[in-house]
Amino acid sequence: MVQRWNIRQRRRIFVLVIPTLVLGNLFASSVGSVFAQQAPGSTVPADQLRQQVVDKGLAFLAREGQSGAGTFSDKVGPGVTALALTAAIRNGRGIDDPMVAKGLKALEGFVKPDGGIYGNGRLKNYETCVAMVCFAEANNSGKYSAILKNAKAFVTGVQYGEGDRDPSDPWYGGVGYGGPGRPDLSNTGYMIEALRASESEASDPAIQRALAFVSRCQNLDAEYNDTAFAGKVDDGGFYYEIPTTKIDPSTSDERYTADGGLRSYGSMTYTGLKSMIFAGLTSDDPRVKAAVQWITDHYDVKNNPGMGAAGLYYYYHTFASGLNAAGVKILQTADGAEHDWKADLVAELARRQNDDGSWSNNNSRWFESDKNLATSFALMSLSYCK
Numbered sequence: 001m002v003q004r005w006n007i008r009q010r011r012r013i014f015v016l017v018i019p020t021l022v023l024g025n026l027f028a029s030s031v032g033s034v035f036a037q038q039a040p041g042s043t044v045p046a047d048q049l050r051q052q053v054v055d056k057g058l059a060f061l062a063r064e065g066q067s068g069a070g071t072f073s074d075k076v077g078p079g080v081t082a083l084a085l086t087a088a089i090r091n092g093r094g095i096d097d098p099m100v101a102k103g104l105k106a107l108e109g110f111v112k113p114d115g116g117i118y119g120n121g122r123l124k125n126y127e128t129c130v131a132m133v134c135f136a137e138a139n140n141s142g143k144y145s146a147i148l149k150n151a152k153a154f155v156t157g158v159q160y161g162e163g164d165r166d167p168s169d170p171w172y173g174g175v176g177y178g179g180p181g182r183p184d185l186s187n188t189g190y191m192i193e194a195l196r197a198s199e200s201e202a203s204d205p206a207i208q209r210a211l212a213f214v215s216r217c218q219n220l221d222a223e224y225n226d227t228a229f230a231g232k233v234d235d236g237g238f239y240y241e242i243p244t245t246k247i248d249p250s251t252s253d254e255r256y257t258a259d260g261g262l263r264s265y266g267s268m269t270y271t272g273l274k275s276m277i278f279a280g281l282t283s284d285d286p287r288v289k290a291a292v293q294w295i296t297d298h299y300d301v302k303n304n305p306g307m308g309a310a311g312l313y314y315y316y317h318t319f320a321s322g323l324n325a326a327g328v329k330i331l332q333t334a335d336g337a338e339h340d341w342k343a344d345l346v347a348e349l350a351r352r353q354n355d356d357g358s359w360s361n362n363n364s365r366w367f368e369s370d371k372n373l374a375t376s377f378a379l380m381s382l383s384y385c386k
Contacts, residue, residue: 046342046343046346046347047386049346049347049350050346050382050385050386052350053346053349053350053353053382054091054379054382054383056353056357057087057353057357057358057359057375057378057379057382058087058088058091058093058099058357058379059357060356060357060358060371060375061084061087061088061099061372061375061376061379062098062099064356064358064371065084065358065371065372065375066084066099066102066103069106070102070103070105070106070107071103071106071107072084072103072372072376073370073372073373074119076119076367076370077110077118077119077120077122077123077127078106078107078110078117078118078119078127078131079123079126079127079130079131080370080372080373080376081103081106081107082107082117082127082130082131082133082134083130083134083373083376083377083380084103084372084375084376084379085099085100085103085104085107085134085137085138086130086133086134086137086376086380087375087376087377087379087380087383088100088103088379089134089137089138090137090379090380090383091379091382091383095138095140100138104134104135104138107131107134107135108147110127110131111147111150111151114154115128115150115151115152115153115154115157116128116151116154116155116178117131117132117135117147117151118131118178121178122177122178122179123177123178124154124158124177124178124179125155125158125175125176125177125178125187125190125191126177126178126186126187126190128151128154128155128178128194129155129187129190129191129193129194130190130194131151132148132151132152132155132194132195132197132198133193133194133197135147135148135151136148136194136197136198136199137197148198149198151194151198152194152195152198152200155175155191155194155195155206156191156195156206158175158176158178159173159174159175159191159206159209159210160172160173160174160175160183160209160213161173161206161209167212168226170213170216170226170227170242170244171183171213171242171244172209172212172213173188173208173209173210173211173212173213173214174187174188174210174213174242175187175188175190175191175210175213182241182242182244183213183241183242184240184241185213185214185217185238185239185240185241185268185271185272185275186240186267186268186271188210188213188214188275189214189271189272189274189275191206191210192207192210192211192214192275192278192279193274193275193278195207196278202278202279202280203280207278207279207280208279210275210279211275211276211279211280211281213242214238214272214275214276214279215276215287216242217238217239217240217241217242217268217272218236218237218238218272218287218290218291219232219233219234219235219236219237219238219239219261219262219264220234220236220286220287220290221234222286222287224286224287227242228260229242229260229261229262232257232259232260232261232262233257233261233262233263233264235264235290235294235297236264236269236289236290236291236292236293236294237264237265237268237269237272237291237294237298237306238264238265238268238269238271238272238291239255239262239263239264239265239268240255240265240268243262247260254306254307263306264294264306265304265305265306265307266298266300266303266304266305266306266307266315266318266319267304267307267311267314267315267318267319268318269291269294269295269298269305269322270295270315270318270319270321270322270323271318271322272291273288273291273292273295273322273325273326274318274321274322274325274326276288276291277325277326278325288326292326292328295322295323295331296331296332296333296334297333297334299331299333299339299341301316301319301341301344301345301348302348308363309361309362309363310363310365310366311365311366311368312361312363312368313359313361313368313373313374313377313378313381314366314368314377316345316349316377316378316381317377317380317381319341319345319381320341320342320345320380320381320382320383320384320385321380321381321384323341323384324384328341342384342385343385345381345382345385346382346385349378349381349382352378353378354371357375358371358372358374358375359371359374359375359377359378360374360375361374
């Protein structure tokens with residue numbers, strides 16, 4: 001069943017289609033339209049251009065990105081390896097493809113006795129979650145079912161639940177990088193996605209706990225956000241973390257408004273939207289409505305809204321996966337322009353692709369100057385643009 005709905009707010013009109021969450025394999029499905037728009041300056045239809053760009057990107061990973069051990073950028077742990085393999089599988093490479101097969105074997109080497117899938121332990125949750133998504137993509141035969149079961153127990157074990165925090169606590173339901181420190185929306189979103197990829201239902205207690213944290217990361221003055229930040233910005237977007245100590249707005253114009261509000265930005269808002277949908281929320285929920293309104297107000301395929309070039313390829317992935325999860329096909333913004341986001345994203349990533357088939361970010365924040373990471377994010381983004 002597909003629910004169609006229209007929102008008219010501040011003269012911005014858009015159409016959003018949100019499918020109910022009936023999953024065989026959530027991440028293999030696509031509700032996007034087939035389009036025939038052309039990239040600027042190109043005579044190649046968008047879907048053909050997408051395939052050409054994907055083929056060049058995958059060739060780079062196989063030729064230059066993968067080490068002899070089967071890993072990608074292993075100096076930072078198994079996370080990039082998991083992302084690269086997921087990108088390959090989602091773009092049509094089988095598990096018997098030499099690059100994929102070698103990489104999966106290498107990734108298995110990071111499975112720990114505690115169920116986690118990580119390197120030196122600094123990024124336990126993040127690395128385990130992206131590895132779970134990868135193994136779920138490759139698990140048609142059930143080969144990785146035991147690994148996924150143990151990994152689920154691990155990531156839900158590092159979540160702030162009833163044993164650690166009261167449900168009234170702003171950190172309740174959140175997940176950080178795996179240690180005792182503060183949780184954040186990115187890691188919590190990764191956990192929700194990993195649980196759904198490994199066939200947990202939206203009603204899973206861990207996902208519903210996570211939804212409480214996700215809702216408190218939204219700039220929405222409503223019952224779902226009872227923090228002191230809810231009404232300071234109130235634009236429907238999302239922020240990265242929830243401070244629990246007094247903040248000084250002068251320390252970061254990027255993060256804080258003058259009155260101590262938390263600024264919304266692109267990659268976190270798409271993460272928030274996707275996470276809410278994976279947790280079972282539908283189009284009539286005010287949190288979803290507010291998030292999509294923010295997206296129509298800040299539509300952009302050239303920058304990470306609020307962050308510029310920082311984290312741009314991570315933004316492209318959250319942008320594409322979030323809009324795909326929400327079933328958005330066309331966005332009509334205030335100026336009346338209609339945006340086929342898939343065609344727009346294909347054209348932009350084609351423009352940004354390096355001659356060797358890779359992508360990289362001149363802004364090195366969050367390691368995106370690494371070609372393997374940026375290329376993996378770009379290819380994962382393109383997998384939603386078929």
